[in-house]
Amino acid sequence: MKIGAFAKLFHVTTDTVRYYIELGLLIPDKKNTQYQMNQLCFDDMAFITELKKFHFSLLEIQRILSYRRVTSFSDHEDIDYYNNLLTDKKNELIKKKEDISKAIQLIEKAVQTSSPSSKEENITGIPLDFVNLLYCPKCQIPLGMKDVTIKKVYIHTGSLTCTCGYEAAIEEGIIITANLYETSPYPSYFYDKETIKEINPKMINLFEKINFQFQKVLQNIDLKNKLIVETNVDAFVSLPKYIDVLETSASYVFSGYSLEMLKKVRNRIERMNPKPRVLYILNSDLNLPLKPLSIDVFVDSFSVTDFSLLNPQFPIHVLKNYLHNSSTIVGGYSYYDSSAKSLKNISGLYPNSNEHILYPKYLEENLSVNGFQITQSENIGYCTDPGPYFDYHVIDEKFHMLMYLASTNK
16 A cells, blocks of 8 residues: 555554654555555554554654564563553553643633732823823923813823814823824734734843843933833833833823724733823824923833834934933834845835934934934844844844933033
């Protein structure tokens, strides 16, 4: 019988049969270049199938089969040997079953522990403390409010208006500006499980290293009563990982262009701190309804990279009116070597991007033009295969990651 018919008879693939032949589990006849499955193969395959049902590994099966081929299990000693193997396997499976039962119980307990309680699902809104920070991005004057609903110390719904015609809605405690992308520039957002699948674990490890550096730097900065802003949270977000260990009197603003992502950020933060001083803004152009000169610390968790892939402008230039002489930027930047082919892919995939994005000097030169200088930097590492999420990347090219600290030129 040919391999194909033999494989079909035992409900396995031809590749499996060939692999068993390579291991010596099956010993067929060979005519020219073709294998012919003989009666011995039928007997051995039936025995192999039975042993696999007993959860023996191929290595174990190989040893048992070799013993049977030598002895044919022809006397009591041989049969006792085989029965002892079966008994040992049974005891091993009983132990595994007990371990699996314990693991299931631990999983059930972990699910109960990690499931959010009704208290944790209470949604907050815009803290009343933030009202004096809400300014028209065009006129740079305080915004008016109308049709607001307030619960405790949070604004839940309403609208922000200016005499110039600027208007932003407040829905579920989130400010929604008018200047939004008609459709999201990305098919998914950073917390989405499908996105995480598209990022190589080595790249995620680099993100984790830079998160740790962000945390160390921010813990060494005076954040008392300071306003900390993180934008473009759809592509990457850092603060929610460690916001609970930072200065409690600090206030935070998160902005992004995915409402779903903003809600996920809020849920994560509120599980760590049920009464946070946080404002969430749905926005795509960084013209935020915030008071001029109000940002003390800007966390650039690759906001420069993300914004510059979608816009020709440098994001710090857009945010310049919100920063002041003592503002600090804590950030991360990804880049390629100047000769990298990946750089040539960007303009085709992102036609509205800045022509110098992801070049080595793009960050430093544009910070300088906008009145900032890098005071501290550290190369975190590089990845040659960051994953399909980075659609412009050419495999084997070095995708570098840099952590930096910048302050105004004085």
